Amino acid sequence: MTFEEFKLNPQLLNAVRDLGYETPTEIQQKSIPQVMAGHDVLGIAQTGTGKTAAYLLPLLMKVRYAQGTHPRALVLAPTRELAMQIEESLRQLAKYTDLRYAVAYGGVGPKTQIETIVAGIDILVATPGRMMDIYLKGDLVLKELKTLVLDEADKMMDMGFMPQIRRILEVIPVKRQNLLFSATFAEKVEKLSEEFLEFPVRVEATPPATPAVTVRQVLYEVPNLKTKAHLLEWLMQHDKSINRAIVFTRTRQTAENTYRFLARKLPEEQIRVIHANKGQNTRINSMEAFKEGNVRVLVATDVAARGIDVTQVSHVINFDVPLVYEDYVHRIGRTGRANQTGEAITFMTRAEQYHVEKIQKIIRMTIPREPLPEGVEIFPTPFEEEQAMAREIDEQRRREDPAFQGAFHEKKAKAQKAADAKAKKAGPKNTGPKNTGKSTGPNKSSGPKKTGKKFKAS
Ligand code: AMP
Numbered sequence: 001m002t003f004e005e006f007k008l009n010p011q012l013l014n015a016v017r018d019l020g021y022e023t024p025t026e027i028q029q030k031s032i033p034q035v036m037a038g039h040d041v042l043g044i045a046q047t048g049t050g051k052t053a054a055y056l057l058p059l060l061m062k063v064r065y066a067q068g069t070h071p072r073a074l075v076l077a078p079t080r081e082l083a084m085q086i087e088e089s090l091r092q093l094a095k096y097t098d099l100r101y102a103v104a105y106g107g108v109g110p111k112t113q114i115e116t117i118v119a120g121i122d123i124l125v126a127t128p129g130r131m132m133d134i135y136l137k138g139d140l141v142l143k144e145l146k147t148l149v150l151d152e153a154d155k156m157m158d159m160g161f162m163p164q165i166r167r168i169l170e171v172i173p174v175k176r177q178n179l180l181f182s183a184t185f186a187e188k189v190e191k192l193s194e195e196f197l198e199f200p201v202r203v204e205a206t207p208p209a210t211p212a213v214t215v216r217q218v219l220y221e222v223p224n225l226k227t228k229a230h231l232l233e234w235l236m237q238h239d240k241s242i243n244r245a246i247v248f249t250r251t252r253q254t255a256e257n258t259y260r261f262l263a264r265k266l267p268e269e270q271i272r273v274i275h276a277n278k279g280q281n282t283r284i285n286s287m288e289a290f291k292e293g294n295v296r297v298l299v300a301t302d303v304a305a306r307g308i309d310v311t312q313v314s315h316v317i318n319f320d321v322p323l324v325y326e327d328y329v330h331r332i333g334r335t336g337r338a339n340q341t342g343e344a345i346t347f348m349t350r351a352e353q354y355h356v357e358k359i360q361k362i363i364r365m366t367i368p369r370e371p372l373p374e375g376v377e378i379f380p381t382p383f384e385e386e387q388a389m390a391r392e393i394d395e396q397r398r399r400e401d402p403a404f405q406g407a408f409h410e411k412k413a414k415a416q417k418a419a420d421a422k423a424k425k426a427g428p429k430n431t432g433p434k435n436t437g438k439s440t441g442p443n444k445s446s447g448p449k450k451t452g453k454k455f456k457a458s
Contacts, residue, residue, distance in 0.1 A: 006032050008061055011096035016057075019092055025050030030203035032058050035179060040197040043181040045205035046333045047152075052089045055149050055179050059123070062147060062177075066098045069120040070144040074172070076128055076165070078155040079303060080105035080280075081287075086125045086151065099123060104130045107280040114139045128156065128164035135171065147177045150196070154182040154189050158324055159303070162192075169196070183333075184326045184362075215316075215332050219346045219356065219367040224381040228319060228347045229258065233265045234376045235317070235345070236297065244290070245315040247299045248331050250322060252277050258319055259299045270296040274304040302327045305334070318346040321355045328359045351389035354396040 001024055003016050024032065027045040034041050035058035045051040055075075063073050077083045087103040094101070101123040102116040110133065117124065117140055124131070124140075134140045150156060156165065178197050182189045185204075193200060222228045235242060247262075249255040252275040259273035272286035272295050283304065290298045293312075298305075302322060313335045322328050328346075335342025346367060348356050360366055372378070381389075397404045 001029050006036065006057070008057060009064075012057060012060055012093060014096050015093045016053075018095075021050075021053070025054070025205070027051050027203065027205040028054040028057070030205075031055065031179075034201045034203060035059070035177070036061060038177060040178045040200040041180070042193045042197055042200040042202045043179065043204075044183070044185045044202070045181060046183045046329060048333050049205040051181050051205070052086055052151070053093065055151070055181060056086075056089055056093055059147055059149065059179075060094055060097065060099065063099060063122050064097075066100055066120075066122055068144060070141040071102075071117075071121050071124040072144050073123045073147040073149070074131075074142070074145055075123070075125045075149040075151060076131070076156070076168070077125065077151045078127065078159050078161060080107055080127060081283075081304070082152060083125050083127055090123065090125065101125065104134055106130045110134060128161045128168065132164050132167060135168075142172045145172045145176055147179070148172065149179045149181070151181050152183065153180050153192060154184055154186055154326060155330075157188050157192065158326075183330060186326065214341050215335055216341065216343045217332065217346070217367045218343065219348055219369045220372055221369065222347045222349060222372065224349060224379060224385055226379040226382075227377070228349075229261050230379070231347060231372060231376050232258070232317065232319065233262065234373060236262070236266055238373070238375075241343075242315045243296060244293065244313050245297050245317055246305060246313055246331075246334055247297060247317045247319050248305065248322070249299065249301055249319045252301055254320065255299050255301050255304075262297060262299070266297070269294075271299070272297070273299040275301040276304060278304075302331065305331075314342060316342065316344045318344070321346060321348055321352040321359070323355060325355070325359045325362050329363065349389060351392040351396075354393070 003013055003021065003024055006024070008016070027043060027049045031041055031043050031054045035055060041055075043051060043054060045054065059073050059075075075086055077086055083103055083105045087101070090101055100119075100121045102113060102121045102125070104110070104113040104117070104124065104126040106127060106129055110130065113130070114134055114137070117134065126134075131140070135142065150165070156162075178200075180189075180193055180197060180200070220231060222231055232247065236245075247258060249258055255273055255275045256277075259271060262271050272290060274283045274286050278286075286295070286298065289295045299319075302324070316332050316335045318328070318331060322331065332342075332344035335344060346356070356367065394404075
């Protein structure tokens with residue numbers, strides 16, 4: 001199949017040619033004709049499948065040329081990074097048209113965005129929060145809207161954007177074409193599509209949540225945070241095939257700590273970090289440097305990494321296991337793009353095993369485990385970290401079985417009882433520290449010296 005067969009206009013075909021796209025991807029083959037025919041479409045496609053052009057091309061066909069002042073198409077995205085990425089695709093695909101567009105996201109002042117909108121646009125790309133802000137100020141007229149796209153709808157729901165989306169639906173014309181794209185077809189997406197789409201045609205790139213076949217997945221069981229950090233360092237020092245890696249962490253704090261740790265161990269200019277606490281400019285600079293190949297490792301949180309479109313990522317390293325299980329698919333989808341092979345390495349503590357099992361159910365496969373490479377130093381688990389893991393495992397067991405009382409709490413209660421009895425025996429003069437359960441910790445060999453929160457270079 002070729003792009004010519006879609007009956008796109010010459011301006012769009014030329015832009016596609018300039019981009020070097022030879023054949024439409026699977027999602028493009030399936031969705032472009034449906035969108036062009038005017039149907040509501042539910043597209044299940046991960047990032048990297050060409051989903052952006054799958055909705056932008058027919059949308060550009062429909063909007064066609066500059067007309068009036070108010071936007072006729074709205075594309076909503078969960079994060080500014082994705083919004084920027086869509087803008088980039090829009091800029092490339094619309095370059096031979098006279099279409100006007102604006103992109104609105106938070107983190108920067110709204111002034112320029114509003115000026116662009118007020119000057120007259122045909123297409124608006126926005127994050128829901130910023131769009132609503134501008135609308136409520138009265139600077140955005142939505143009554144001409146004929147097409148609405150929700151990109152990464154699953155992520156929008158995970159990020160709690162549903163109330164904003166519902167409000168937006170209330171203020172836009174009822175008669176319109178709706179396109180909803182999501183990486184997975186989770187139950188919540190199904191519900192949203194019922195609410196939002198009219199007789200939708202469902203198109204799918206690959207079966208939902210099937211990791212790209214070009215990604216080799218590996219799982220390492222690692223006892224604790226400090227060993228994770230050293231395993232990461234070891235891989236960086238010894239595996240020369242890691243030339244462009246994204247290291248994912250669940251929290252900003254871990255991202256920052258991991259970054260600092262690596263910056264002490266490797267040439268600092270090879271490493272960057274992006275998370276929500278970093279300024280917008282720093283984030284953009286880091287992303288650009290990474291894209292250009294000047295940086296070997298990008299440490300990122302899931303949210304910050306949304307929408308990053310970098311080809312040739314050699315490795316995705318999950319420093320910790322994502323709790324939003326679909327994020328695993330998103331994360332590893334960063335590598336192995338466009339028929340290149342990539343590797344996804346996951347570090348798992350015993351407290352994270354529960355989540356890995358859930359992920360394996362979603363991806364319908366067992367992630368192959370490998371022993372830690374010889375030479376990776378294994379550190380004892382600090383007492384507090386061990387306790388925190390025990391508590392987490394209890395929590396997980398309770399989630400599966402609400403009747404479960406919790407081994408951790410039992411032990412703790414026993415220890416407390418014993419300590420109280422001892423204190424009583426010693427009499428009121430004993431002002432020494434209470435036994436806080438040190439002897440009951442699952443790892444007796446490690447003292448309570450370390451906090452377990454940070455890991456230091458040693
Ligand atoms: P997306 O899934 O929209 O994030 O797109 C992933 C990457 O695939 C982007 O770098 C696009 O420029 C690229 N791409 C989209 N469509 C095609 C195509 N038909 N042929 C080759 N590359 C494409």
